Structures are given as structure tokens and as C-alpha cells.
Amino acid sequence: QVQLVESGGGLVQTGGSLRLSCAASGGTLSRYNMGWFRQAPGKEREFIAGISKAYGTTSYADSVKGRFTVSRDNAKNAVYLQMNSLKPEDTAVYYCTADEAWLSRSPGHYDYWGQGTQVTVSS
Secondary structure, eight states, rough: OEEEEOOOOEEEEEOOOOOOOEEEEEGGGOOOOEEEEEEEEEEEOEEEEEOSSEEEEEEEEETTTEEEEEEEEETTTEEEEOSSSSOOOEEEEEEEEEESSSOOOGOOOOOOOOOOEEEEEEO
């Protein structure tokens, strides 16, 4: 059973950048498709980005396409989310998630979640 720990969140001004990391333990990351979700206060958890285990195929929500980049380093058992040109509407708790079967945009699909890291973008 894989455990996931996110880091790298913080407070940044509009237009700034952050790089989130997700460290995996208790399992081999290469076995998992990895996703990033976020949840703002009063809103549902939403898919942001994902990367497949097979070929590293990436997928993004329209709201972050062109600004966010997901990557993985299986040797380090880690997944990253580079966030550029941040906007106040990007403010949320960001979660890393994993699934062996396939990459999904539905949060209900995933069994493994990190504890989340807060990202706050000031205007």
C-alpha cells in the first residue's frame, strides 16, 4: 500500500510559481498512474493534472493547461507539479493521488491520497 506526502505549497503572488512534490513510500511509484487534484473552500475536489505509468502520458484540466506541468521521477519515487503564472483562483489545497489501473479525472476512482498541501495566491 503506497503512502503519499505532498510538499512545496505556500503563499505566492499572482503571476508567481511554485513546484509541488509528492513523495511515495511503501510502494514502487512506477506501478501507479499519478494524479493531482485540488479543493478550494466550499468547492468540490477537482482534477488538475495526471501522468500515466506506462508512457508518462500527461493530461490537464483546461483551467491549468499551458501553466502547469506534471512530471515523474520513478527512480526517486516522486511526482511533481510545476505551477507557473499562478492566479488567485488557483488557491486551494492540492492533493496527490495514485491508482494502479488507469488515470481518471474522477476523485472517487482513487484509493490512495496524500494529506494535501495548501497553495495560496494573493492578488
